[in-house]
Amino acid sequence: MSLETIRVSPGFENYLPQEYYDLVRDSQFTKPRKVSEMGSFKEVIEEHPMCAGCAMTLFIRTMYVALPSVENTVFIGTAGCGRLVLTQGAAPFIYGNYGDTNAVASGLKRGLGIRFQDTPKDVIVAAGDGGLADIGFSMVMHSWFRKEKFTTVMLDNEVYGNTGGQESGMTQKGMVLKMAPNGKKFEKMDMIGLAKTAGVAYIARVVPTNPARVASAIQKAVLIAREIGPTYVQAYTSCNIEYAIPTPKVMDDAREVEKARYGFQEYFTDEAKEYWTRIESEKRQVKGPATEEE
Ligand SMILES: Cc1ncc(C[n+]2csc(CCOP(=O)(O)OP(=O)(O)O)c2C)c(N)n1
Ligand code: SF4
Numbered sequence: 001m002s003l004e005t006i007r008v009s010p011g012f013e014n015y016l017p018q019e020y021y022d023l024v025r026d027s028q029f030t031k032p033r034k035v036s037e038m039g040s041f042k043e044v045i046e047e048h049p050m051c052a053g054c055a056m057t058l059f060i061r062t063m064y065v066a067l068p069s070v071e072n073t074v075f076i077g078t079a080g081c082g083r084l085v086l087t088q089g090a091a092p093f094i095y096g097n098y099g100d101t102n103a104v105a106s107g108l109k110r111g112l113g114i115r116f117q118d119t120p121k122d123v124i125v126a127a128g129d130g131g132l133a134d135i136g137f138s139m140v141m142h143s144w145f146r147k148e149k150f151t152t153v154m155l156d157n158e159v160y161g162n163t164g165g166q167e168s169g170m171t172q173k174g175m176v177l178k179m180a181p182n183g184k185k186f187e188k189m190d191m192i193g194l195a196k197t198a199g200v201a202y203i204a205r206v207v208p209t210n211p212a213r214v215a216s217a218i219q220k221a222v223l224i225a226r227e228i229g230p231t232y233v234q235a236y237t238s239c240n241i242e243y244a245i246p247t248p249k250v251m252d253d254a255r256e257v258e259k260a261r262y263g264f265q266e267y268f269t270d271e272a273k274e275y276w277t278r279i280e281s282e283k284r285q286v287k288g289p290a291t292e293e294e
Helices: 016-025 055-066 082-086 101-115 131-134 135-145 191-198 210-227 247-260 269-284
Strands: 073-077 093-095 122-128 153-158 204-207 229-235 265-268
Touching: 055 082, 055 131, 055 153, 055 210, 055 247, 073 082, 073 101, 082 122, 101 122, 101 131, 101 135, 122 131, 122 210, 131 135, 131 153, 135 153, 135 191, 153 210, 191 204, 191 229, 191 265, 204 210, 210 229, 210 265, 210 269, 229 247, 265 269
Parallel strands: 073 093, 073 122, 122 153, 153 229, 204 229
Antiparallel strands: 204 265
C-alpha cells in the first residue's frame, strides 16, 4: 500500500478524520521513523482489541515501526491473537489458513517478485507458536529448506492463547495450563536450532524489553530476506491471561524470562553476515534511512 494509494482524493478533504490526515502527512509513509520517536508520530497501528497489557501488542507495534518500507510490506497471519492487531494496522494483511502461512507466503513472495521486478516487496509471516511450531510446522520447515526469501516472526507466548490455554510445542516442559491440566510432557521445541539446521540466513531471539533491539532484529531480518534467504525472529510475547501475569507485571515477567532463559541471540550465515557488513559500511559512508543502530 503506497502513500499514493492512501493520499486524500480531491474533494474529500473536509470529510476524512484527523487520524487519516495524520497517517498521510506524518507517519512512516512519509519518512522512516525510529522506535525512540514512538509517541511523536502517527503509527501504523493505534487501536486494537487485545487484552490490556499484552506484550504481543507492544512487540507488533515495535515491529511496524521497524519496517524498512511499510508501503512495500505484506503481512501473512492466521488464527491466533496476533491477527487481532495485524488486521487493524495500515499495512496489507492476508489471513492464511491456520498452518498454511508459510506456504501462502512462499507463493506470494514469488508472485510479487514476478509482478514488481523493480521494487522489492517484503513478505512477513507473523503468527503464534501454535500456528508455526505445531500445526504449520511442516510448511515453516519446507519454506526454510527451500530458501524462500521472506521473514517468519513467531509470536511466542508459549500457549494457544486465542483458544483458551492449550499447550503448544513451545510451552515449557511441566507447565500446567487451563487446557493442559496434567502438565506438558516434553521439552519446549528448539525452533532456533531447527532454523539453523534448515540454513535460515538470519535468526534472532528477542524479548520486547528492549524495543531498539527488537527493531534492529526486524530490520536485519527483512533486509536479509530480500537479498539472501529466509529469516526467522522468535519473540517472547507473554500471554498475561493464560499465565495469570498481573497487567502491571508484564514487563517484569519479560525481564525475568529474558534473564533466566530467553536472552538475546542472533545468528547469521556467512553469506548473510557478509551482506549485512556491507550494508552497514555503506550506511556509514552515505547516511541512508534511519535504523535503530545509528
Ligand atoms: C486448522 C485450524 N485448526 C484449529 C483452529 C483453531 N484455532 C484458532 S486460534 C488457535 C490457537 C492459536 O494459538 P497460537 O497459534 O499459539 O496463537 P496465540 O493465540 O497464542 O497468539 C487455534 C487452535 C483453526 N482456526 N484452524
Ligand atoms: S489471550 Fe494472551 S496473547 Fe491473547 S491478547 Fe490476551 S494476553 Fe495477549
